[in-house]
Amino acid sequence: MKYIIETYGCQMNVADSELVSSLLISAGHSPVTDIDDAQVIVFNTCSVRDHAEQRVLGRIANEKHRKTADPGIKIGVIGCMAQRMGKRLMEIESGIDFVVGVDQYQHLPSILADDEPCGADTLSMDKTQVYQGIMPHRQDAHCGFVTVMRGCDNFCSYCIVPYVRGRERSRPINDIYNEVKSASEAGLRDITLLGQNVNSYQYDGYHFPDLLRKLNDIESLWRLRFVTSHPKDLSDELISAMAECSKVCEHIHLPLQAGDDQVLKNMNRSYNVDHYLGLIDKLRTAIPNIAITTDLMVGFPGESEAQFENTLRVMESIRFDYAFCFKYSEREGTKAASYKDQVPEDERLRRLQAMIELQRQITFDKFQEQIGKTVEVYVEDFSRKSQDMVSGKTRDFKIAVLSGGSDKIGGLSLAKVVDATAGTLICD
Numbered sequence: 001m002k003y004i005i006e007t008y009g010c011q012m013n014v015a016d017s018e019l020v021s022s023l024l025i026s027a028g029h030s031p032v033t034d035i036d037d038a039q040v041i042v043f044n045t046c047s048v049r050d051h052a053e054q055r056v057l058g059r060i061a062n063e064k065h066r067k068t069a070d071p072g073i074k075i076g077v078i079g080c081m082a083q084r085m086g087k088r089l090m091e092i093e094s095g096i097d098f099v100v101g102v103d104q105y106q107h108l109p110s111i112l113a114d115d116e117p118c119g120a121d122t123l124s125m126d127k128t129q130v131y132q133g134i135m136p137h138r139q140d141a142h143c144g145f146v147t148v149m150r151g152c153d154n155f156c157s158y159c160i161v162p163y164v165r166g167r168e169r170s171r172p173i174n175d176i177y178n179e180v181k182s183a184s185e186a187g188l189r190d191i192t193l194l195g196q197n198v199n200s201y202q203y204d205g206y207h208f209p210d211l212l213r214k215l216n217d218i219e220s221l222w223r224l225r226f227v228t229s230h231p232k233d234l235s236d237e238l239i240s241a242m243a244e245c246s247k248v249c250e251h252i253h254l255p256l257q258a259g260d261d262q263v264l265k266n267m268n269r270s271y272n273v274d275h276y277l278g279l280i281d282k283l284r285t286a287i288p289n290i291a292i293t294t295d296l297m298v299g300f301p302g303e304s305e306a307q308f309e310n311t312l313r314v315m316e317s318i319r320f321d322y323a324f325c326f327k328y329s330e331r332e333g334t335k336a337a338s339y340k341d342q343v344p345e346d347e348r349l350r351r352l353q354a355m356i357e358l359q360r361q362i363t364f365d366k367f368q369e370q371i372g373k374t375v376e377v378y379v380e381d382f383s384r385k386s387q388d389m390v391s392g393k394t395r396d397f398k399i400a401v402l403s404g405g406s407d408k409i410g411g412l413s414l415a416k417v418v419d420a421t422a423g424t425l426i427c428d
């Protein structure tokens with residue numbers, strides 16, 4: 001059958017879609033890029049905020065008319081929302097034919113072959129599932145994701161992930177090595193290691209810094225990145241490994257969530273603002289030009305105006321290169337959903353807008369500071385605006401455009417930054 005996968009949420013889901021694609025191709029199905037050609041439409045979903053769930057339900061409602069014209073068309077839901085809601089999803093949305101949870105993707109071929117009934121809801125959690133031995137079907141020719149661990153044991157009080165992704169488990173170090181090696185030999189020179197808590201990687205006595213050092217030796221690999229790191233596992237040893245490994249890029253995504261000690265405590269984040277500031281100092285000392293990006297949340301239950309402003313002050317003092325800013329969203333079953341003092345929706349929105357505006361200014365200034373510098377760009381494609389320009393990323397994860405044609409694509413170019421917006425470096 002011809003299938004298409006529509007992916008929502010984080011990069012873990014992007015990587016999982018590549019895994020699912022590989023399973024489906026092995027079973028004889030073929031991917032299509034136009035939904036009009038698809039006989040199977042799979043939605044890989046996210047549950048981290050209510051908004052993400054509502055969007056997918058809206059998409060499914062929009063696409064189910066296709067089944068009237070062709071009753072053979074199947075619509076499936078996989079990913080976090082499938083895991084969280086199971087068969088309830090089929091009651092809410094009649095267009096759904098099957099629901100498969102995050103640890104059960106190996107069942108997808110038999111569901112499509114009708115060996116397992118359509119309407120199957122395969123949701124049991126497998127504490128050991130790491131999809132060993134499956135090479136993802138890569139979507140991109142230049143950059144790739146490699147999952148190194150799955151799950152999360154942290155139980156931040158607002159977060160659904162530990163419930164839908166299960167306990168932390170890491171992949172064998174040699175499997176990861178082989179996957180990074182073969183992907184980079186195939187031309188994917190920029191590899192991002194993925195895990196919900198990537199830096200708590202632990203396998204057979206190997207820790208995350210050991211993994212970085214091992215992968216750094218792969219000759220065909222040019223750049224190594226990783227997301228997402230938890231501050232509690234950002235050890236001195238890891239900072240040293242980042243500084244010493246030439247392929248590890250000068251960028252870290254380190255979610256702060258809030259810049260107020262009481263809010264952090266209520267969130268069960270297990271660090272305080274001083275500790276986080278200490279980490280930033282260590283990172284900037286060891287890796288002077290490191291870019292630091294973060295996740296921030298406003299309107300966590302009980303967050304006062306003063307506590308919110310504390311977060312803004314910390315943002316001003318750290319000056320993140322970029323911050324993903326979110327409005328707190330209650331997630332059924334998490335600890336914070338039972339907290340009494342929920343912040344009113346309009347107040348959450350006001351705080352979010354103020355936060356985004358502050359970060360937009362900081363990001364713009366940070367990009368302006370790059371003007372005059374020479375940066376190394378891994379060129380991935382033509383620029384969207386002009387066929388005489390190409391675009392790619394710098395080592396510190398900024399989008400850059402520069403003059404040039406197809407001969408530059410897939411290679412590294414040194415270019416001088418001559419101008420900048422709040423999202424793009426313009427090079428000569």
Ligand code: 5AD
Pocket residue numbers: 048049158159160255257295296297326327328329330331
């Ligand atoms: N509401 C809003 N944002 C959330 N995040 C996680 N859970 C929630 C929630 N319930 C944010 C955090 C996390 C990012 C991936 O999503 O900032 O780092």
Ligand code: SF4
Pocket residue numbers: 152153154155156159160161162196197230
């Ligand atoms: Fe969620 Fe916290 Fe785990 Fe991140 S560390 S996935 S925010 S519980």
